[in-house]
Amino acid sequence: VNDLLGQAIIQGLIFGSIYAIAAIGFGLVYHTTGVFHIAYGSILALATFVIVTLGAGLPPIATLGVGVVGVAVAVAASLAVYGGVYAVLERRGATAMVVFVASLGVSMAIEGAIVIVFGASVQNFNADALLQVHFVAGLGASYLGIMTVVAGAVSLAIVLWLMNQTRWGFQVQAVASNRLLAEGIGIRPWRVIVAVYALAATLSVVAGVLLGMTTSVTAGMGTNVSLLAAIAVLMGGSQSYFGAYAGGLIIGIVQAVAATVLPGEWGVTAVFGLFLVVILVRPSGLFGRGYA
Amino acid sequence: MTAVAVEVSTLILIYAVILVGLNLVVGYGRIFSVNQALLFGVGAFAYAGATHFLGTNELLVSWAIAIVAASLLSMIVAMATLRVSGDHFIIASFGIQLAVLQVFYNWSDLSGGAAGAFGLPNPTLLGVEFNSPSLLLGLAFLTAVAAIFLALLVVRSPYGRLIKAIADDEIAVTAAGFEVLPIKVGVFVLGGSLAAIAGVVYASYLGVAQVSDYSITVSITLLAAVVAGGLRSVPGSILGALLFVGLPNALNLLHVPVSISGPLQQLVFGVLLVTVMMFLPGGMAGIVALARGARLFRRRSSADGQKSLSA
Numbered sequence: 001v002n003d004l005l006g007q008a009i010i011q012g013l014i015f016g017s018i019y020a021i022a023a024i025g026f027g028l029v030y031h032t033t034g035v036f037h038i039a040y041g042s043i044l045a046l047a048t049f050v051i052v053t054l055g056a057g058l059p060p061i062a063t064l065g066v067g068v069v070g071v072a073v074a075v076a077a078s079l080a081v082y083g084g085v086y087a088v089l090e091r092r093g094a095t096a097m098v099v100f101v102a103s104l105g106v107s108m109a110i111e112g113a114i115v116i117v118f119g120a121s122v123q124n125f126n127a128d129a130l131l132q133v134h135f136v137a138g139l140g141a142s143y144l145g146i147m148t149v150v151a152g153a154v155s156l157a158i159v160l161w162l163m164n165q166t167r168w169g170f171q172v173q174a175v176a177s178n179r180l181l182a183e184g185i186g187i188r189p190w191r192v193i194v195a196v197y198a199l200a201a202t203l204s205v206v207a208g209v210l211l212g213m214t215t216s217v218t219a220g221m222g223t224n225v226s227l228l229a230a231i232a233v234l235m236g237g238s239q240s241y242f243g244a245y246a247g248g249l250i251i252g253i254v255q256a257v258a259a260t261v262l263p264g265e266w267g268v269t270a271v272f273g274l275f276l277v278v279i280l281v282r283p284s285g286l287f288g289r290g291y292a
Numbered sequence: 293m294t295a296v297a298v299e300v301s302t303l304i305l306i307y308a309v310i311l312v313g314l315n316l317v318v319g320y321g322r323i324f325s326v327n328q329a330l331l332f333g334v335g336a337f338a339y340a341g342a343t344h345f346l347g348t349n350e351l352l353v354s355w356a357i358a359i360v361a362a363s364l365l366s367m368i369v370a371m372a373t374l375r376v377s378g379d380h381f382i383i384a385s386f387g388i389q390l391a392v393l394q395v396f397y398n399w400s401d402l403s404g405g406a407a408g409a410f411g412l413p414n415p416t417l418l419g420v421e422f423n424s425p426s427l428l429l430g431l432a433f434l435t436a437v438a439a440i441f442l443a444l445l446v447v448r449s450p451y452g453r454l455i456k457a458i459a460d461d462e463i464a465v466t467a468a469g470f471e472v473l474p475i476k477v478g479v480f481v482l483g484g485s486l487a488a489i490a491g492v493v494y495a496s497y498l499g500v501a502q503v504s505d506y507s508i509t510v511s512i513t514l515l516a517a518v519v520a521g522g523l524r525s526v527p528g529s530i531l532g533a534l535l536f537v538g539l540p541n542a543l544n545l546l547h548v549p550v551s552i553s554g555p556l557q558q559l560v561f562g563v564l565l566v567t568v569m570m571f572l573p574g575g576m577a578g579i580v581a582l583a584r585g586a587r588l589f590r591r592r593s594s595a596d597g598q599k600s601l602s603a
Contacts, residue, residue: 036379085566094569097324097378101515102569104326108512109562115555219555223508227390230383264398272387276372279384283376 006139008260009253014145016252017152018211020245022225023232024159025203027244030233032176032196035086036100040204041226042110043081045219047074047201048208049114052123052217067209074201081106082197087190107223114219127213148210155203156245162199163241172196176239231271235278237288246287250274298425302497303537304530305432306490309439311518311529311536313486316443318515319523320452321479322459324382327369327389328514331362331484333396333506335491340409340501341402351417351431354492362488363481365392370477389508397503408502415496428497435493439486443526446482455479456524509558516565522577531576 022044029037051070055063085106089099130144163169174182175192183189211221228251235250236243251271258270278286314328338358343349365388373384396403403409414423415431422431446452458465458472466472495501517536522528539560543553568575574582 030379036382085570088570095322097322097382098569100379100382101324101519102566104512105516105562105565105569107562108509108516109559109566112555112558112560112562116552116559120551120555227383227386231387234380234383265394266398267394268387269391269394272384272391275387276368276384279376279380280372283380 003138004260005257008256010139010141010145012253012256013249014141014148014214014252015256016249017149018207018214018248019225019228019232019251020152020248021155021203021210022207022229023236023244023248024155024241025200025207026226026229027233027236027241028159028196028200028203030230031239031241032172033086033193034096035082035103036096036230037081037086037103037200038100038226038230039081039103039106039110040078040200040229041222041224042107042114043074043077043201043222044204044208044225045217045222046077046110046114047071047205048212048217048221049118049123049219051205051209052125052212053118055125067205070209071202071205074205075198077110078197078201079194082193107226111219111223118219120219123212123217125209125213125217130213144210144213148214151206151210152245152248155206156241159199159241168192168195173239228271231275235275235285237285240285240287243285243287295425298429300537300541302425302429302432304533305429305436306494306497307514307517307533307536308436308530309490309493310487310514311521311532312439312443312526313483313490314514314518315483315521315523315526315529316446316455316486317480317483318518319525319528320447320455320459321476321483323370323374323476323480324378324515325369325385325480325483326382326508326511326515327385328483328487329506329508329510330389330392331365331487332491332494332510332514333393333501333503334358334362334365335488335493336495336501336506337396337402337409337491338488339415339492339495340412343412344402344409349413349415349496350419351415351492351496354415354496355489358488358492359485362484366481366484367477370480371473374476375473386508389511393503393506403501403503406503408500408504410500412495412499412501414499415493422496432493432497435489439489440526440530443486447526451475451478512565513558513561516561520561520564520568520575522575523573525575525577525581527580528575528577531580535576 022040026037026040029035029040047070050073051063051066054069055066058066081103085102086099089102127144130147131142133140133142163172171182171187171192174185174187175189179189182192207225208221211225229248232247232251233244236245236247254270254274255267258266310328310332314325317323317325335354335358338361339354342354342357346353369384369388370381373380397405414421414428416422417431422428454465454470454475458475462472513536517532518529520535521530521532539557540553543556548556572578
């Protein structure tokens with residue numbers, strides 16, 4: 001039983017790292033602009049479909065180029081949604097709720113478009129070699145799994161470094177805490193925000209490809225990921241990227257352990273129950289700075 | 293009426309009940325909930341459960357179970373999260389949909405798992421059995437009339453004015469000495485109960501209750517329909533139901549292949565949701581009101597729907 005539990009935790013860390021990467025990206029947009037960018041997930045799915053379709057049958061080196069195309073698609077789509085929908089609504093003084101509902105609409109439209117363009121069938125990356133499981137001391141992990149966990153930690157490190165050590169990061173924090181004041185001291189908020197959306201989109205592609213390789217590529221994959229990412233960000237706490245990362249890992253582990261320990265499928269229910277408990281006990285989140 | 297016309301009318305009336313309920317929450321209360329399809333499903337499985345475990349097809353029994361269950365779920369979500377922030381509420385309303393559907397899915401004695409609960413009997417109300425399509429249409433009609441009447445009553449009551457006032461300026465209402473949270477929870481419970489009532493009728497009409505019919509996509513589509521129909525307009529919700537049922541049928545008539553029709557509906561409803569939010573805050577009811585307002589030298593009809601965005 002202990003081995004099973006240990007294996008579940010490893011599995012949870014792998015999936016959790018994917019959610020964590022997505023959550024850091026979701027958090028970038030949410031913490032900086034306050035927009036609940038739920039269409040984030042559908043853009044993730046779109047980019048992953050582009051990559052898996054263009055990359056089919058190409059040698060590994062060429063897939064890197066395909067990855068760049070995927071990132072470009074995701075960035076372009078995100079900026080189009082920001083400029084064409086969110087920014088317009090915000091200029092008219094729409095509430096955050098209205099922007100969220102518009103984002104839901106975008107999400108649904110993109111998902112429909114994905115199925116129309118790429119077909120309804122599930123697609124797969126040819127990642128069998130990476131998925132082969134190696135055992136150490138009775139516990140197994142694949143190279144892909146190890147890469148995923150490393151990618152999660154590296155994503156967090158990069159974003160924390162950007163936020164806390166670079167001029168750009170300070171500008172982002174300034175825009176996040178008071179956009180008008182930031183503008184007053186010579187920061188151009190829209191430049192910062194565009195860069196934030198682009199970075200978030202890039203992270204979403206990393207998460208999408210890793211998830212697609214670990215499981216498979218479906219049009220609906222994004223909705224699930226953006227929901228879990230949003231839960232991770234809210235559980236993690238306001239303005240906390242470490243919180244978003246930790247939230248993602250916790251969600252992954254809770255899901256995997258629930259799947260091992262309980263009969264039937266209870267992963268989502270367990271995660272949601274945990275979310276409700278966290279919100280009741282600590283409304284500001286696990287690692288939040290107390291203000292929201 | 294032809295069989296198709298009876299079927300389409302029945303569905304429109306059932307969805308009108310759901311959308312009128314959703315409009316109370318989203319339109320009047322400005323609380324964007326994304327789990328209306330779940331509460332609809334709660335009604336459907338209440339009927340499946342009542343016929344299966346209690347051996348009764350009496351609608352009053354199923355309605356009672358459905359209303360209690362939907363109210364409890366709504367209260368859990370709303371009371372836990374509305375006091376934190378709107379964003380928390382949204383995610384909770386998303387999450388509870390997935391979580392409770394998973395419970396239904398796992399509870400295969402009730403739901404039949406992936407296959408669904410089949411062969412549900414025709415419903416009876418106080419001993420009268422609704423055993424033909426036209427009688428079931430009558431049932432849907434009565435339910436819709438009752439729901440619309442109730443909604444209009446609520447909207448025009450002092451309580452309804454409070455709901456609107458909270459949506460427009462929560463702080464002012466608090467300052468006036470009202471406890472805001474119970475009022476918000478109340479409207480959410482009311483809207484959810486209407487969806488559950490509709491769910492009972494829906495399952496008894498179809499004879500089937502399947503988990504996949506109450507997915508998150510359905511919730512978002514319902515949201516799109518209520519927004520497109522017109523927020524804060526009860527007739528708008530009926531227009532929304534027309535759209536919700538009409539679009540798939542129209543695509544069907546145009547011989548759009550099934551593999552395209554599903555995603556195309558998603559695309560259309562998604563685009564509709566965005567464009568209406570951006571350019572037509574009053575929805576279809578807003579257009580009707582505008583047209584009427586122009587003809588009658590703008591008597592007071594257009595004002596209500598047009599304010600939607602500025603709140």
